[in-house]
Amino acid sequence: ETGVTQSPTHLIKTRGQQVTLRCSSQSGHNTVSWYQQALGQGPQFIFQYYREEENGRGNFPPRFSGLQFPNYSSELNVNALELDDSALYLCASSLKGAAGELFFGEGSRLTVL
Amino acid sequence: AQRVTQPEKLLSVFKGAPVELKCNYSYSGSPELFWYVQYSRQRLQLLLRHISRESIKGFTADLNKGETSFHLKKPFAQEEDSAMYYCAGGSQGNLIFGKGTKLSVKP
Numbered sequence: 001e002t003g004v005t006q007s008p009t010h011l012i013k014t015r016g017q018q019v020t021l022r023c024s025s026q027s028g029h030n031t032v033s034w035y036q037q038a039l040g041q042g043p044q045f046i047f048q049y050y051r052e053e054e055n056g057r058g059n060f061p062p063r064f065s066g067l068q069f070p071n072y073s074s075e076l077n078v079n080a081l082e083l084d085d086s087a088l089y090l091c092a093s094s095l096k097g098a099a100g101e102l103f104f105g106e107g108s109r110l111t112v113l
Numbered sequence: 114a115q116r117v118t119q120p121e122k123l124l125s126v127f128k129g130a131p132v133e134l135k136c137n138y139s140y141s142g143s144p145e146l147f148w149y150v151q152y153s154r155q156r157l158q159l160l161l162r163h164i165s166r167e168s169i170k171g172f173t174a175d176l177n178k179g180e181t182s183f184h185l186k187k188p189f190a191q192e193e194d195s196a197m198y199y200c201a202g203g204s205q206g207n208l209i210f211g212k213g214t215k216l217s218v219k220p
């Protein structure tokens with residue numbers, strides 16, 4: 001069974017740039033959720049994708065967008081990067097209907113200068 | 114607003130001592146509550162959920178609706194329990210996490 005994998009593991013961008021983060025879900029999982037974890041904070045829900053459509057969104061502006069592909073992998077895109085976007089971005093996969101059991105990746109550490 | 118609060122950033126105990134990590138929630142309706150754990154150099158993983166009423170690695174957590182709490186307890190801490198613990202509430206992948214409590218178990 002393959003776990004959740006994320007890429008890249010680390011990246012540095014400058015303010016105003018755009019970034020794409022990628023996630024491969026665990027085998028058999030059909031739902032992907034993205035979280036932002038700032039230093040010293042708990043993960044904060046960005047959005048969730050199920051059947052290639054957004055299925056819930058947290059309190060994040062529209063410049064945070066995502067995609068889910070037919071193989072259930074997913075992308076998180078952030079436009080017009082701001083310094084406060086510096087964080088660990090976590091992807092989690094799950095089965096639709098599974099009561100909150102998320103399987104997390106190791107995350108992508110984004111630094112915005 | 115829905116909220117999960119973990120009042121302690123750090124909890125330090127000696128091996129064999131009882132452990133209680135506190136979690137309070139503010140939710141409308143009936144929340145689903147979870148404890149997630151992150152061991153050193155490992156990814157975040159589910160420890161237990163309130164609907165299962167299970168004991169995992171000796172840890173239990175009881176939902177107290179009157180006090181809106183979901184504290185995590187273990188009667189005898191082990192060194193391998195040292196980790197970051199997050200309380201979370203919600204459902205279907207849309208979870209609200211607390212800020213986490215770092216548990217340090219000293220020999």
